[in-house]
Amino acid sequence: MKHAPLVDQLIHAFTCLPGVGPRSAQRMAYALLDRGREQGRRLGDALHAAMDGVQHCQRCRNYAEAELCPICESPKRDSSLICIVATPADVLAFEQSGEYLGQYFVLMGELSPLDGIGPRELGLDVLEQRLQGGEIRELILATGTTVEGEATAHYVLDIAQDAGVQVTRIAQGVPMGGDLEFVDGATLAQALKARRPFGS
Amino acid sequence: MKHAPLVDQLIHAFTCLPGVGPRSAQRMAYALLDRGREQGRRLGDALHAAMDGVQHCQRCRNYAEAELCPICESPKRDSSLICIVATPADVLAFEQSGEYLGQYFVLMGELSPLDGIGPRELGLDVLEQRLQGGEIRELILATGTTVEGEATAHYVLDIAQDAGVQVTRIAQGVPMGGDLEFVDGATLAQALKARRPFGS
Ligand SMILES: [Zn+2]
Ligand SMILES: [Zn+2]
Numbered sequence A, B: 001m002k003h004a005p006l007v008d009q010l011i012h013a014f015t016c017l018p019g020v021g022p023r024s025a026q027r028m029a030y031a032l033l034d035r036g037r038e039q040g041r042r043l044g045d046a047l048h049a050a051m052d053g054v055q056h057c058q059r060c061r062n063y064a065e066a067e068l069c070p071i072c073e074s075p076k077r078d079s080s081l082i083c084i085v086a087t088p089a090d091v092l093a094f095e096q097s098g099e100y101l102g103q104y105f106v107l108m109g110e111l112s113p114l115d116g117i118g119p120r121e122l123g124l125d126v127l128e129q130r131l132q133g134g135e136i137r138e139l140i141l142a143t144g145t146t147v148e149g150e151a152t153a154h155y156v157l158d159i160a161q162d163a164g165v166q167v168t169r170i171a172q173g174v175p176m177g178g179d180l181e182f183v184d185g186a187t188l189a190q191a192l193k194a195r196r197p198f199g200s
Helices: A005-014 A022-035 A037-053 A088-097 A124-133 A147-162 A185-193 B005-014 B022-035 B037-053 B088-097 B124-132 B147-162 B185-193
Strands: A078-085 A102-106 A138-141 A166-169 B078-085 B102-106 B138-141 B166-169
Touching: A005 A022, A005 B037, A022 A037, A022 B037, A022 B088, A037 B005, A037 B022, A037 B037, A078 A088, A088 A102, A088 B022, A124 A147, A138 A147, A147 A166, B005 B022, B022 B037, B078 B088, B088 B102, B124 B147, B138 B147, B147 B166
Parallel strands: A078 A102, A078 A138, A138 A166, B078 B102, B078 B138, B138 B166
Antiparallel strands: none
């Protein structure tokens, strides 16, 4: 004897989510069945709508509901300035800063040959063509500082230099307004190495 | 600028699940969009099927896809012996032991007056009627040993004694085959108090 089959199917389906094991999946199924049927239906609708309706922007690879995302379509954004990020969440972080008026290229990952993620999987062949096209003035690197992030940054640097496009990288250092005691050693070392004249 | 609206809706819908905050919800949405669209659709289908198709057994309150669950419908199960448990997961645990041939009454919770969960919410009025009906020979208490579990056990004891029905409780003690060093103090104290003659 097990749960009612529909309950077991729901528990099993939840375990496809990252970080969800059999126990959390059971807890999720019970919560929706016991006091959240309407929420459960809404989640079901949202899943179908997103799985069927979300594609990738043909220009920047970010999530989009049309061929181009709103940022790539906007005439207000400088299309000669491209910021390279790993994920849609990074785009969100830049947009929330309100300081950036260029466009993006979203890799949807980082180079990781052992996992089968090479330049093609990140759309870097497409980026290379655009760099060769001559419309891009500056490429800003904002990939992570892990081994994969560094490898990705260097690959992008290579193809940009081949195309004669200027490459910059966002500054690494201590966060604004933070106490130094909460900053990790590697960040502090980098901040020290990249120190600049002050009080000129 | 935010995510594509369908992506934001999906992330928001995931946060209705227990233990899922905005960050995990985002990770779940990205995982399905990036490499699990088919799994996402299956989860959507499973949600709709369960939200619409799962009801409660009219006899034992466990999840069921018909008026009665398979256990309550089975002629092989002794309907004069009823085990009181808090959740459908507890039924599963008993069934997996393979030792129990009676039926169940699933409270779908425990008494918790501060949360508005009284006897009615646990179906204890229905259980009381069945106890008065005279078909039940023995009630086995298998609720938890928390404050709420104890309160629930004592409430059930009261209504069973009023109906003249015998009440037993599953034994508490050290788990079979476990090392004593992993057993908590309260369990060990209870095991000591409930010690029985050995080697007779
Ligand atoms: Zn775009
Ligand atoms: Zn039943």
